[in-house]
Amino acid sequence: MSEWLARSRTGWYRRVSPRANVCRISSLKLRLSSPLTGKEAWNYVTVRDGDHMFWWLYYADSQTAEYKDLPLVMWLQGGPGGSGSGFGNFEEIGPLNRDLEPRDTSWVQAASILFVDNPVGTGFSYTDRPDGYATNVSMVASDMLVLLQHFFTERAEFQSIPFYIFSESYGGKMAAAISLELTRGTVKCNFAGVALGDSWISPVDSVMTWGPYLYTTSLLDDYGLTDVNSAAEAVKKAVEQQQFEKATELWAVAETVVEQNTNGVNFYNILTQEPDEKRRSAAGEDFISLQTRRHVQPLHSLSLSELMNGPIRKKLGIIPQNVTWGGQAEGVFSNMVGDFMRPVVDVVDQLLTAGVNVTIYNGQLDLIVDTMGQELWVKRLKWEGLPGFNKLRWTPLDNPSYPGITGAFYKTYKNFAFYWILKAGHMLRLQPVPFLATEVFLFCGHWGTAFTGNVTTPISRAKSFQQPFLLCRPLTLSVVPLSLSLSSILQFHKALRQCILAQINKCGHRLSMWKAYILTFHI
Missing domain, CATH: 3.40.50.1820 (Alpha/Beta hydrolase fold, catalytic domain)
Known part of the structure; x- marks a missing residue:
């Protein structure tokens, strides 16, 4: 090789x-x-x-x-x-x-x-x-x-x-x-x-809607809704008073109230539940350590840490001997608490x-x-x-x-x-439910129908480019407005770029006018 x-x-x-x-x-x-x-x-x-x-x-x-x-x-x-x-x-x-x-x-x-x-x-x-x-x-x-x-x-x-x-x-x-x-x-x-x-x-808008969202999805009863809303109001008051570090601490309290009233709903996916050991606070644990455990440690699983500090570290070859992947993560979080909310x-x-x-x-x-x-x-x-x-x-x-x-x-x-x-x-x-893998949408906005018919055959049936097109799947997809293979879509992308560049050279527009959105679609 x-x-x-x-x-x-x-x-x-x-x-x-x-x-x-x-x-x-x-x-x-x-x-x-x-x-x-x-x-x-x-x-x-x-x-x-x-x-x-x-x-x-x-x-x-x-x-x-x-x-x-x-x-x-x-x-x-x-x-x-x-x-x-x-x-x-x-x-x-x-x-x-x-x-x-x-x-x-x-x-x-x-x-x-x-x-x-x-x-x-x-x-x-x-x-x-x-x-x-x-x-x-x-x-x-x-x-x-x-x-x-x-x-x-x-x-x-x-x-x-x-x-x-x-x-x-x-x-x-x-x-x-x-x-x-x-x-x-x-x-x-x-x-x-x-x-x-x-x-x-806008952190406070998220916290203030936790109660209504959980209530309408049958994850809170009337008592729980009252408790969560009360905790959220305390966070809102601290934000309004520009007491942002206090607001971060009260945000941690509000999360605990949510966990207690929902039997440990997963903050990242309401259809799943947090394990008991993750919800259990350690004796003397401050709010920074608690929130680091809730929201930073899950990004550093044991298997991922072993990978990054093992074969990947060796592959890269430039990581200083005294540096561990993720070793300063809690320091990052704790130093941002005054700005977090x-x-x-x-x-x-x-x-x-x-x-x-x-x-x-x-x-x-x-x-x-x-x-x-x-x-x-x-x-x-x-x-x-x-x-x-x-x-x-x-x-x-x-x-x-x-x-x-x-x-x-x-x-x-x-x-x-x-x-x-x-x-x-x-x-x-x-x-x-992993029923849809990561998809990438290319959305061409400013150009409208200006380039219809000026690109290659695979997309000649498209009536307008003001529609999302799917990329990044190595098989034929059913997409809006038509089905294209990966190779056809990449041909479309290349042809569209060439067409846009030709128009830019012709009319003097800058390339920055080309608007493309690449959106994750992983559901």
Whole structure:
């Protein structure tokens, strides 16, 4: 097998021949069901004195398109303290799963994926000093801009490629702040939009709707509803008084009240239940340790930690001896408690006003960031397009695996879209019924029907490009508005990009006018 590991000026990379049938990760030999053909790169960036952030890039691995013809997606995990290089990569969207087996629904089939362990102290990122952690999303965004400046300077081939940020949970709060900084033009990149998945944008709206949501789904009785609402009101009062650290502590109390009245409902999927040992508080445990155990430790399972601190660490070859994957995660969370409950709705408003493409997608069965709470803060946006968005009726989307069965609803207006994902929980892997694998939607908005008939045969029947198209499944799918194979869709993507570039050259529009949403659909 042709395989090598080398170090270049811009970091480490590993390339495997398309003919390879065996993937070596350190000394571990694995028989793969299909060849691993992709190129990878990884490195550290010192973002502040003593503060080092780790990134890991997978180049798009398509049989019919070059990586330069496909988007670049940066994935941000939640927590704060959850690792994209670990959890997001091996548990959700990366090319290999936790058992190092190929994932046939990996996003790498449709885009280059950049995992960043963010904030400092997350995953393989680390700080050399106790005061090196970020304490708010402004610091998080500042650190990320330093990393992205290095990344796009050293890998200039990505500067013109559409660049999207996808996020999950608290990652969405960080993604919003990072996106706003990118609009200032200090990073040379083609920033094309941000997707906020079950994101902690307005924490108090989430907490205030826990009671009504659980009550309407028969998980609270009248007494429980009163208890949960009372606990939520205490959180709301602290937020209104700008006492955000106290609000975080009261948020922990509210979660305990929910657990006691629902017999341990899972905050990430209401159709499942937390085990007794996870709900049981340890003697003398403070609220930071409790919430770390509830929301950060699940992102660091024993099997994933063994993988990251074993064969993956050895494969990467650049992790300092004194750094353990996930070893500073609690420090990340504890240093952000004063900012945790602070809303960033105003940041989303600024993004929309600046013309940034913003997409929200939320799982129906998520409790911690329930859809009811998301809808509340969206209705308070000051964006001038909100009245037009509110007038729209939502549109159903079929589950591709079961034609005729609705899998989601969506509304989109100008540069804003909202997807209601049915039978989905908080995280991509925590779904009650695995009846639909990860799907990727490419939504072309600004261009309307301008390119109808100007692309290749596989999509010539499409009446409009203002419809979602599915990517990333290695078999023929039933999609809206027609069924296409993966190769046909990638041909469509390449042809559409060429067409758009031709129009840009003709009429002088900038590439940033090309709006593409890549939405997870994992229900």
